[in-house]
Amino acid sequence: MSVWARIAGWAALLFGLLYFIVPLGGLFEFSLKARRGVYSLDAYAKVIGDAEFQATFTYSVVMALVTIAVGVLIVVPTAFWVRLKMPWARPYVEFITLLPLVIPAIVIVFGYIRLYNTSSWLPMTGSVTGTNLLLAMGYTVLALPYMYRAVDTGLRTIDVATLTEAAQSLGAGWIGILGRVILPNVIPAVLSGAFLTFAIVIGEFTLAALLDRPAFGPYLQRIGANKPYEPFALSVIAFAITWACMGLIQLVTRFSKHSKAAR
Amino acid sequence: MSFLDITHLEKSFGAVRVVKDFNLSVEKGEFISLLGPSGCGKTTVLRMVAGFEEPSSGAIRIGGTDVVGKRPNQRNIGMVFQAYALFPNLTVAGNVGFGLKIKGTPRAEIDARVAEMLALIGLPDLGGRYPFQLSGGQQQRVALARALAPKPQVLLLDEPLSALDAKVRVSLRNEIRAIQRDLGITTIFVTHDQEEALSISDRIVVMNGGVADQVGTPFEIYNRPNTRFVANFVGQLNVFRADAGGRIGGVEVGQGEYAARPESLHLGHAEGADIRLAATVAEVHFLGSVIRLGATVAGVDKGVALDIFNRPDAPPPQVGQKIDLSLSSRDLIRLQ
Numbered sequence: 322m323s324v325w326a327r328i329a330g331w332a333a334l335l336f337g338l339l340y341f342i343v344p345l346g347g348l349f350e351f352s353l354k355a356r357r358g359v360y361s362l363d364a365y366a367k368v369i370g371d372a373e374f375q376a377t378f379t380y381s382v383v384m385a386l387v388t389i390a391v392g393v394l395i396v397v398p399t400a401f402w403v404r405l406k407m408p409w410a411r412p413y414v415e416f417i418t419l420l421p422l423v424i425p426a427i428v429i430v431f432g433y434i435r436l437y438n439t440s441s442w443l444p445m446t447g448s449v450t451g452t453n454l455l456l457a458m459g460y461t462v463l464a465l466p467y468m469y470r471a472v473d474t475g476l477r478t479i480d481v482a483t484l485t486e487a488a489q490s491l492g493a494g495w496i497g498i499l500g501r502v503i504l505p506n507v508i509p510a511v512l513s514g515a516f517l518t519f520a521i522v523i524g525e526f527t528l529a530a531l532l533d534r535p536a537f538g539p540y541l542q543r544i545g546a547n548k549p550y551e552p553f554a555l556s557v558i559a560f561a562i563t564w565a566c567m568g569l570i571q572l573v574t575r576f577s578k579h580s581k582a583a584r
Numbered sequence: 585m586s587f588l589d590i591t592h593l594e595k596s597f598g599a600v601r602v603v604k605d606f607n608l609s610v611e612k613g614e615f616i617s618l619l620g621p622s623g624c625g626k627t628t629v630l631r632m633v634a635g636f637e638e639p640s641s642g643a644i645r646i647g648g649t650d651v652v653g654k655r656p657n658q659r660n661i662g663m664v665f666q667a668y669a670l671f672p673n674l675t676v677a678g679n680v681g682f683g684l685k686i687k688g689t690p691r692a693e694i695d696a697r698v699a700e701m702l703a704l705i706g707l708p709d710l711g712g713r714y715p716f717q718l719s720g721g722q723q724q725r726v727a728l729a730r731a732l733a734p735k736p737q738v739l740l741l742d743e744p745l746s747a748l749d750a751k752v753r754v755s756l757r758n759e760i761r762a763i764q765r766d767l768g769i770t771t772i773f774v775t776h777d778q779e780e781a782l783s784i785s786d787r788i789v790v791m792n793g794g795v796a797d798q799v800g801t802p803f804e805i806y807n808r809p810n811t812r813f814v815a816n817f818v819g820q821l822n823v824f825r826a827d828a829g830g831r832i833g834g835v836e837v838g839q840g841e842y843a844a845r846p847e848s849l850h851l852g853h854a855e856g857a858d859i860r861l862a863a864t865v866a867e868v869h870f871l872g873s874v875i876r877l878g879a880t881v882a883g884v885d886k887g888v889a890l891d892i893f894n895r896p897d898a899p900p901p902q903v904g905q906k907i908d909l910s911l912s913s914r915d916l917i918r919l920q
Contacts, residue, residue, distance in 0.1 A: 480667060486636055487669035487727075489656040491683035491734060501682075505673040 345560065352553035364554035373540060374555075381529075381537035384453070385522035388460040389515045392468045395461065397511065400472045401503050404481045418469040421462050426527040429459055434531070452532050459528040464521050468514035475510020476503075512573045516566035524559055585648060587612035587770055588633075588738060593642035595628050595794075602628050604794040606642070613768040615761065617781035620791035621817065626774045629791075630740050633772065635659050646737055662731030662769075666743040668723040670715040676702070676726050677711035683734035701729035704763060721752040728760065732767065739764070741773040745780060757784050778818045782806060790814045806845075812919045815843050822846065822888040823919070832916070833859035841919040846876065848915035849890035851901070857910035863888065865905045875900045879907065 355363035368374050403414050421429070433455055437445035445451035481503070488498045504511070529536035541559065545552035586609035595603040603625040610616050618626035631637040633644055635656035644651050651659050662683075670679050680701050681694040689697075702708045705725040715723055724744055731739060741760070745753040761784040764771050775781050781788050782802040790797045790805060790813070798810040809815035821843045824832045830839045835858050850857055866887060867878030873894050880887045890909065892900065901907055 479672065480669065483665050483667050483669040484671065486634075486656070487663070487665060487671070487730075488682070489636070490634060490661060490663040490740075491730065492657045492660075492686040493682075494655075494657055497686055501686075502671055502673075506671070508673075 348553050349557050352550060352557050355550040364550035365558070368544075368551050368554045368558070371551075377535050377537045377540035378523075380535050381523050381525075384457060384460060384534075384536065385519045387457045388464060388522050389518050391457060391461045392464055392514065392518055393511055396465070396468045396472050396514070397504055397507070398499060400469060400476055401481065401499060404473075404476050405485060415469075415473075418465045421464075422466050426459070426463060426525070427531070429462060430528050430531045433459060446532070452534060456528055456532050456534050456536075459532075460518070460522050460525065463525065463528070464514070464518035467517040467521070471510045471514030471517065472507055475507030475513075478510075479503075479506050509574045513570045516570045520563045520566045523562055585645070586610055587614075587647060588772075589643070589645040590629070590633070591643045591645075593629065593632060593644065594640045595625070595632060595637060596640045602794050603632070603639075606794070606796055608789060608796065608799065610770055610772070612770055615764055615771045615773065615784060615786045617773045617775055617785040617788045618791055619775055619778060619781040619788050619818070621776060624791040625794040626776075626789075626791045627742060628794075630742055630772060630774050633738070634661055634663050634740055660734070660736050661738050661740060662734065662736035663740045663742065664724070664727045664731050664744045666746050668715070668720070668727050668747070670723055670727055670730070672715055674714075675711065676707070676713050676715070676718070679715070679726055680711075680729045680733050682730060687734060697733055701733050704732070704766075705729045705759075719752075720748050721756055724748065724756060725759070728763070732763070732769070737770065739769045739771040741771065743774055743776070745775070745777075753780070760784070782818070788818075790817060792817070807917075809843075809917060810920070812841075815917060815919060820846050820889055822849065822884070822890075823886065824884055824916070827883070832913070833861045833911075835859045835913050837913050837916060838918075842916040843919055844888075844911055844915055844917065846889045846891045849888060849909050849911045851877070851890065851892050852908055853910050857912045859911050859913055861888075861909040861911075863907050863909050865901045865903050865907055868900050868903060870894070870900070877901065877907075879909065881909070 350360075352364050353360040353362065355361060355367070399414065403411055434446060435441075437443050437451070437455055439447040445455045484502055484506070485498055488502045493501065523537055524541070525536070526538035526542055530539045530542070541552070541555055544555055588608075588610040590606060590608040593603055593606040594601065606625070606629055608616070618629060620626045628637060632639050633651075635651065635654060635658075639652055642652075646659070646661075671682065674682065677698050680698045684694045684697055698711065699708070702711055705728060707722060707725060707729075710718065710722065710726075715726070718726065724747075727744070744760070745757055748756060757780055760773075773781070773785065782805070785802055787799060787801055788805045789799045792811075792813045798805060798814045800808075805814065805818055809818065815821050822845070824842045824844065826832050826837055826839055826842065830836055832842065853860060861881050863879035863881045865877055866880050867876075869876040869878070874891050875894055877890050877892065877900070878887055879890070888909070894900075
């Protein structure tokens with residue numbers, strides 16, 4: 322590689338980093354200016370001490386965990402079965418799992434409200450539990466592209482058919498195969514999908530707002546509209562959560578003890 | 585009735601009949617090899633015995649019970665795969681104990697059986713390792729131990745040595761045979777390697793186009809092949825066509841085509857060898873203790889091959905050298 326090409330490469334990298342870091346730096350700097358004349362963590366203290374922050378954040382964390390559980394229960398067996406028995410269906414399943422990327426969340430939530438309103442045959446929006454369930458379903462749909470791709474990539478790294486047959490010959494049924502053989506071998510991939518799901522759910526606004534649930538996304542929006550410094554502190558916190566999730570994905574992948582397994 | 589009885593087994597994938605009227609009776613403790621080229625249906629037969637494929641028709645009885653329709657996990661069959669198929673997330677001990685854990689065997693019993701199996705395969709100290717920390721040969725030994733640990737009725741080996749290098753293959757196949765004899769477990773071994781099949785089997789089933797062409801001991805299969813395919817597939821063959829008078833090398837044998845193994849041909853005029861042929865050396869392959877010569881013979885289209893023992897004091901004939909060959913008409917195999 323020539324010197325100029327190397328310099329151009331570094332310049333492009335530097336430009337990219339500045340493009341992302343400067344606004345974030347500005348955001349972080351502004352979030353520290355709650356006290357006049359000095360930098361302080363007052364905005365962060367206020368936000369973290371806010372009972373509503375704690376309640377909405379806890380609610381979103383719980384919803385994220387439920388979404389991850391539902392996602393894993395739906396995606397792992399589906400991706401496994403498609404790889405094992407229905408490889409011809411793979412393009413169709415991939416297309417379906419991509420739909421949430423092209424169909425806006427607002428369309429999904431209006432569909433839900435129309436289908437599951439209090440005068441429908443399944444009035445899920447008529448109760449808190451029903452609405453929470455509906456929200457979890459919505460989150461699962463939104464996270465589907467990420468979860469499916471992560472799991473499918475994980476399945477690609479193992480010989481699904483032979484491992485399944487080996488487990489069958491040793492007496493395992495389908496649940497045993499999924500629980501003891503397939504899932505443990507795609508755990509890094511499942512965790513990648515789970516962390517992505519977590520990041521999506523924590524910041525999601527549309528579904529939670531329109532289903533009127535006390536989630537972190539609508540809280541972020543409300544604070545942003547009414548307070549000067551706290552929204553910036555919240556944004557930094559939200560970024561930190563997302564980055565922590567990304568870091569955990571890297572860690573899990575790197576330290577997976579059987580990651581060198583033969584295919 | 586035999587311990588494992590396969591009768592009129594058929595399998596079609598769409599319009600393609602992969603296995604046609606396959607019949608086989610295996611005695612308890614017998615080691616049977618299914619030998620044949622790729623696509624001959626040998627693996628499909630094995631997979632039907634394991635339960636991974638449903639037969640189109642026919643019956644498979646193990647210990648008198650028809651297992652067709654039973655799921656693979658209900659058949660109590662151990663299987664070793666070409667690609668090892670060890671569970672990457674489990675240690676060697678975890679892999680070997682997997683089948684017992686599924687059965688709900690108590691922990692102490694599992695530990696004892698795992699230790700016994702690891703000792704049997706000669707890897708008593710590797711229980712804590714993961715599959716990726718083992719060599720190919722070690723992985724396949726562990727796969728064998730895993731298949732044997734739950735004490736299956738039948739052991740199925742699907743080309744278990746194909747992925748290994750030549751030296752390991754030979755030592756492992758001998759180990760497999762020794763363990764099989766030791767445990768007295770009924771075994772079906774699928775291979776396309778004739779040497780493997782000849783060296784370790786009680787009987788061999790040579791398959792061709794979904795049909796069992798011949799079932800017999802290695803000695804029978806090699807020395808008395810029933811069909812041209814078996815004669816050609818197992819070992820190397822020299823084919824002679826008798827002349828209009830039904831003679832080969834001046835000796836009357838009757839009309840038709842005959843075959844002779846390379847080791848039946850002798851360099852020079854051997855005692856008791858009534859057929860004599862003049863030949864020219866075309867190829868010399870030094871194989872160590874044996875030297876294989878390729879020679880052209882008048883009236884034999886593809887030439888002939890013969891084996892001679894290496895002797896340090898006598899170098900082999902050179903390419904282009906005229907030689908005399910002889911063979912006994914009793915060693916000729918009539919091709920049908």
